Amino acid sequence: MKQALRLPFVAGLVTLALTVAGCSSANGGADPSDVAPTGKVEPREIQWLLSRPADGAVIKTMTKIADExxxxxxxxxxxxxTTPDRPSYIQKYETLAAADKLPELFDTDATPFAQKLAEQGRMMDAAKLLKSLGVHDTYRKAALDYQRFDDGSLYMIPFEYQLEFFWYNKELFKKAGIEVPKSLDDFPAMCTALRKVGVTPIALDGQDQWPLERYAAYQPFRTEGPSYVQKLKKNEAKFSDPAGQKAAKWLSELGRTGCFAKGFSSVGYADAQNQFTSGKTAVYNIGTWELRSLATAELNAAVRNDIDFFTLPSSxxxxxxxxxxxxPSGIGMAVNARTYDPLVRDFLKFALTKYPAAYAATGELSPTTNAKTAVPENATPLYSRAVAAADEVGTELAMPWDTQLDPTTNTRLQRELVLLVQGDVTPSEFTSTMDAAxxxxxxKYFK
Structure with missing residues (x-):
């Protein structure tokens, strides 16, 4: 699952276009709060602009429901x-938004760009819509909260639910004489011990950049909770604040102790996963969208019984x-207010009522609590444990920073993180550079 990345130049142009367009773009459409329009349901083709794997469970499930x-x-x-490539998708989505040509349904994260659309009356109020359809209370609180804007409003509907764990190789930990880290501060010592016995500590997809950005978010989330990035993105907090400094020093230490493979920035998603599943690395931070690869007989038999997971350490x-x-509950689906009518409502009621059970039947975690995940016959005990953990998630969410920061700052952050971990810049140089960016x-972005 790659998180949202947006092209800075295009995003800037489109934001300007949206500012010029103002609220007029919703003329002729529905009131975003009028979720139960009257009139006849007249079948026609409706479109969904989306960025999801074509062979993934969401698309397969929704296609089957639509055919029904x-x-x-x-x-x-x-x-x-469909545009599976996320950067290309965001460019298309924001360009269509500027031209007021978005289709009936479209995917978006809860970004400042999406919030501008909502403020202009161009997206249906998802909270009111879900309540009107009688399904709102079936959704997991965490799944809905992930889709909310900072003001608590909800304009996107989740179609998935994921948990991100640290998967680890018990045999390699035993070889290094270490236990699961009790706090994030234990990671450097963990890496040193693994290096001493010739094991690369952590598999990392550096090529896609968002996995390393996850590590940047961990210390501040444990230190200050979600409020830090909420303030940071609006320049109301600094990278040089205590929480940011702690993150920078920790990341620098992860690099110094060799936590990641040499040349990690060029390692791709599949290669990082293969490093872990082949027993070459001891830890892999990834979500439950990889359950079939990590918790079924599809996993390499040589390491299958050695794999376990732990959650983000909290001291x-x-x-x-x-x-x-x-x-995360993934990228959400928004409903275009301009094209919303009795047909769109009727289809969404049909689809959202049937979706949870159909989706859970594929072995995925439903964004709702009323559908039981079908654990595959070839699953290891970890599969059921991971599914059970979904019911124990707390109320505070660690939001991915790449969906929070403005695109230009986010791009600079991703570049500087690599330099920091490689030891090419010091923590103080890193925080100074990022505060300036x-x-x-x-x-300009959050005005």
């Missing part, structure tokens, strides 16, 4: 406009609890 709906509504068709004095960590970009 079409049988009783001749003339209906759900056309999927005494942490601002957040042990059961609070990264638990934040001060220059955030005020």
């Amino acid at each position: 709906y079409a049988k009783d509504h001749p003339g209906f068709k759900l056309k999927l406009i 005494k004095g942490s601002a957040t609890a042990a059961n609070e960590f990264v638990a 934040l001060g220059q970009n955030a005020p």
